[in-house]
Each structure stands twice: as C-alpha cells, then as structure tokens.
Amino acid sequence: xxxxxxxxxxxxxxxxxxxxxxxxxxxxxxxxxxxxxxxxxxxxxxxxxxxxxxxxxxxxxxxxxxxxxxxxxxxxxxxxxxxxxxxxxxxxxxxxxxxxxxxxxxxxxxxxxxxxxxxxxxxxxxxxxxxxxxxxxxxxxxxxxxxxxxxxxxxxxxxxxxxxxxxxxxxxxxxxxxxxxxxxxxxxxxxxxxxxxxxxxxxxxxxxxxxxxxxxxxxxxxxxxxxxxxxxxxxxxxxxxxxxxxxxxxxxxxxxxxxxxxxxxxxxxxxxxxxxxxxxxxxxxxxxxxxxxxxxxxxxxxxxxxxxxxxxxxxxxxxxxxxxxxxxxxxxxxxxxxxxxxxxxxxxxxxxxxxxxxxxxxxxxxxxxxxxxxxxxxxxxxxxxxxxxxxxxxxxxxxxxx
Numbered sequence: 001x002x003x004x005x006x007x008x009x010x011x012x013x014x015x016x017x018x019x020x021x022x023x024x025x026x027x028x029x030x031x032x033x034x035x036x037x038x039x040x041x042x043x044x045x046x047x048x049x050x051x052x053x054x055x056x057x058x059x060x061x062x063x064x065x066x067x068x069x070x071x072x073x074x075x076x077x078x079x080x081x082x083x084x085x086x087x088x089x090x091x092x093x094x095x096x097x098x099x100x101x102x103x104x105x106x107x108x109x110x111x112x113x114x115x116x117x118x119x120x121x122x123x124x125x126x127x128x129x130x131x132x133x134x135x136x137x138x139x140x141x142x143x144x145x146x147x148x149x150x151x152x153x154x155x156x157x158x159x160x161x162x163x164x165x166x167x168x169x170x171x172x173x174x175x176x177x178x179x180x181x182x183x184x185x186x187x188x189x190x191x192x193x194x195x196x197x198x199x200x201x202x203x204x205x206x207x208x209x210x211x212x213x214x215x216x217x218x219x220x221x222x223x224x225x226x227x228x229x230x231x232x233x234x235x236x237x238x239x240x241x242x243x244x245x246x247x248x249x250x251x252x253x254x255x256x257x258x259x260x261x262x263x264x265x266x267x268x269x270x271x272x273x274x275x276x277x278x279x280x281x282x283x284x285x286x287x288x289x290x291x292x293x294x295x296x297x298x299x300x301x302x303x304x305x306x307x308x309x310x311x312x313x314x315x316x317x318x319x320x321x322x323x324x325x326x327x328x329x330x331x332x333x334x335x336x337x338x339x340x341x342x343x344x345x346x347x348x349x350x351x352x353x354x355x356x357x358x359x360x361x362x363x364x365x366x367x368x369x370x371x372x373x374x375x376x377x378x379x380x381x382x383x384x385x386x387x388x389x390x391x392x393x394x395x396x397x398x399x400x401x402x
Contacts, residue, residue, distance in 0.1 A: 011137070103125065208277075301345070303389075346373070
C-alpha cells in the first residue's frame with residue numbers, strides 16, 4: 001500500500017516552528033495536513049491518543065511522529081508534574097531510580113512553577129516525566145489495537161535523550177566515542193569528579209546534563225596540571241535568593257575561575273545526572289572550531305550542517321555560525337567518514353528512522369566520533385539535500401512505498 005495514503009499524526013506543539021515546517025512540507029508535496037495532537041492536551045488528559053487514533057483511523061493505516069516537546073512553558077510544567085515522586089507512572093524507560101527531595105517537587109508545585117525565561121527547572125524530574133509520557137503513549141497506542149508506524153519509537157527517543165544510555169548503546173555498536181574518566185553515570189559530585197580526574201589523568205572534560213539539550217547544562221572544564229587552577233566555560237548562570245541558588249541557561253557562554261562557583265555548578269549538574277567525557281579537540285577552520293550535525297533518514301545520511309564557534313561549545317542555540325559549505329571544510333574522505341559514523345550511530349536505535357547525529361572531527365587526525373544523537377535534530381535552517389529541506393525530504397522518504 002502506498003504510504004502517501006496513510007494518515008499522518010504529529011504529537012507536537014501546534015504553533016511551534018517544527019510543526020509549521022512539517023505542515024508546509026506536506027502542503028508543498030500535495031499531502032493532507034498532519035493531524036496535530038498537542039502535547040499539552042495529551043499531558044493534561046483532555047485528549048487521549050487512543051481516541052485520536054480511532055477517530056482518524058482509515059484504510060490507509062497510520063504514521064505517528066513524536067516531535068520535540070520544548071519551547072512551551074505549560075508543557076514543561078506538565079512534564080515536571082508527571083515526573084513527581086508523588087505521582088504514579090510507568091518508569092520502564094527511566095533507569096535512574098528514585099528522585100531525592102533536593103532535586104524534586106510535588107506534582108501540584110510543578111504546575112505552579114513561574115514562567116522564568118531560561119530557568120532550568122528540575123531537569124531530572126522533567127526527564128522522568130517525559131519517560132513516563134513516552135511509556136503512556138506506547139501503552140495506549142498498543143491498547144487501541146490500531147496498527148501504527150512510529151517515525152521514532154518512544155523507547156528509542158527516551159534512549160537518545162539520556163546521554164548516559166546513548167553512550168552505552170553506541171559503545172556496544174563499536175562506535176568510536178570520547179573516553180570517560182569514570183564509569184557511565186558514576187560521578188555524583190564535584191569531589192567525585194576530582195577523584196576521577198586524579199585516577200584517569202583526564203584534566204580536560206566535557207560535563208553535560210544527561211538529559212539536557214540546546215547546550216543547556218554543558219560545561220567545558222579544564223584544570224591546569226601544574227597550578228591546579230580551574231576554568232569552566234558554560235551556558236549555566238547562577239542567581240542567589242532567599243530560597244537558595246537558582247540555575248539558568250544564560251544563552252551566552254560564561255567563564256568561571258572561582259573554585260567555589262565551579263564547585264556549585266558541577267555539584268548541581270551531577271545531582272541532576274551528568275554525563276562526563278574526555279574533551280577532544282575539534283577540527284577548525286579560520287580559527288573557529290567546528291563539528292557536524294548530520295541528519296540521517298531511513299538509514300541514509302542526508303542534510304549536513306557544520307557548526308562553527310570561536311568557543312569550545314558549538315551548539316546553534318548559542319548563535320554560533322552555521323555553514324553548508326561542506327566541500328570547502330571537509331575532504332572527501334572525512335565527509336564519507338562523517339556520514340558513515342552518523343548512519344552507524346542511528347543503527348544503534350532500531351526503533352528510529354530519523355535523527356540528527358552530532359559528529360566530532362578530531363583536529364589533526366580526521367577521526368570521527370559520534371557525540372550526541374538528537375531524535376528532534378532536523379530543524380536545520382537553510383540546509384538542502386537533493387533540492388529539498390529537511391521536512392520535505394523526510395516526508396518524501398518516510399511516506400514512500402513499503
């Protein structure tokens with residue numbers, strides 16, 4: 001049966017640029033608009049996915065895409081509430097155990113959180129809530145008895161979102177990865193980090209919120225081996241109030257040299273869950289380091305964007321430069337290696353057909369490392385492949401004949 005006849009359902013935020021981009025692509029290709037199932041309604045249970053499937057089920061079958069839940073404060077609060085210790089939920093995709101009181105709040109408190117721009121509210125609890133939501137979507141779709149083709153399965157999305165799990169799955173596939181100073185997820189504090197540095201000899205590290213995105217919670221950390229002086233380059237800002245220290249995504253990089261500040265930031269990231277790996281020097285062009293965001297769809301590498309920065313952190317959310325001039329910056333051999341690395345990385349997630357893979361090209365050696373897998377990594381402005389943008393290409397590929 002031709003997949004162009006299938007009903008396409010999109011779990012997303014209706015006015016989000018991702019939703020609008022996908023709908024525009026479908027319109028351009030002459031396809032019916034996707035049926036949008038808003039995250040907020042699914043979370044507050046004014047809409048159930050089983051009911052939506054039964055309402056829109058047709059002879060052509062159904063395709064279901066789970067898109068990014070971000071950039072919506074109401075959705076953020078609902079997900080934190082779903083992850084609260086006082087709320088029951090299916091933790092099949094959550095592997096971090098119970099949440100300590102120091103990093104969790106009740107579901108009622110979560111729904112009353114203020115809308116503070118950039119504030120990093122309870123990221124571990126947010127991720128637990130998202131895992132519970134993904135598990136609910138999987139369970140309810142199965143219970144509906146309606147055959148659905150997932151673009152990316154709930155389980156694969158949960159695995160990609162957790163950098164610790166992601167690292168382990170990629171390692172099992174034999175991919176080249178940055179080395180770790182200690183076993184995955186074992187560093188729980190600044191003191192534990194210092195012990196790992198002493199044992200491993202790694203004094204330049206990337207410290208990341210395990211479930212962070214868009215450079216939120218990323219720290220480029222280094223220690224001078226002779227003087228012991230520390231430097232932490234990060235998007236994390238701190239604010240003091242009567243209630244204690246609040247952490248937020250500053251949107252711009254900050255440099256911390258004061259040991260007490262560095263300790264507080266690292267302790268916070270480690271409490272919420274950290275992934276820590278060796279800092280590998282990125283390849284550079286005209287004094288700017290870069291890595292590669294490589295989109296992979298149905299096993300094939302397609303759209304490629306180079307992310308250039310004068311700092312160690314290249315995420316596009318930081319207004320870093322993007323370039324589609326791949327031929328100028330990468331040799332044919334390295335281009336092939338980048339594409340192969342990205343394709344191999346996505347194969348570690350058999351339930352997924354589309355993801356953006358961040359590939360690091362090591363300075364001097366040309367060796368490639370898969371450093372992040374983003375199930376929602378297809379919002380690549382200006383990128384084209386065979387004359388199509390990312391959404392047009394995905395609609396063409398994901399809806400072709402089986």
